[in-house]
Amino acid sequence: MTEFLFFGLQTKSNKPIFSHANLMVFTASWYELLGMKLSGAWRRDADYHDAIHILRQIGDKNRSDTLKKSMSFRNFSPFVDDQTFIKRFDRTWSDAFN
Template identity: 80%
Template sequence: MKKYYDPGNGTLSKEVIEKALSRLAQLLKERNRRVELVAAGGVISVLMFGSRRMTRDIDVIIPPKDKELISELVDQVAEEQKLPKGQHAWLNDGVSFFGLQTKSNKQIFMHPNLVVYTASWYELLGMKLSGAWRRDADYHDAVHILRQIGNNNKSQTLVMSMKYRNFSPYVDDETFTKRFNRTWTDAFDDFD
């Protein structure tokens, strides 16, 4: 596994992500600041599920009061570690377009000065089953997310995840439900 950023295909490995986040945390410590971020996307699959080896970037929601500081420090880490910076930086809030609303208690990175949480599993599932349904990796992410929720109440899980579907592109109820049912079958059929 590559332990560095590969500019050829623009991907970050687990080792690169952890090194970059650790450096960001150190820079926050030097400024006597503590920041909590909420993540969505491939970084969860890389750091928590181990279902992907790499991701293109770390999609997070940055608290408004910390945006300027985080942007500055992300660029500094990018310079030091030869990672992408600017609008498509290695860590960015591009996911804010989807209106991420929740924060779970599940941490995927923890340091006294920087904690990265996942969004709620229902919200992540809703995002994956709607606008983020573009590649096999997104489908496999949805299976892993659904397994985190568990198979206790299928209809409740559908309703809860449906309320978090993306506004754009819009996915109608029937399409969303078909995707949910396929994901449910693949997530739990082997466990019944």
């Protein structure tokens, strides 16, 4: 019997980058990835360093726009309230750009 292990992000993107009979891969925006990282289970080292890298890819041109866009992609589960998300964003932003 064959077993399959799957990890995926449910993206809102409709742009496939790979398609096969049993697999379809879509793009995800940097904002989508950041929202996922900041609202996930927050495994401190892995998610924190990933979030810093993602923020640096987005750039530091418009902090409020980046926060707003990334919040729109928060995970439903585990749920993270606005205050917790913003606190994580603020710390990550500070460490990424200061």
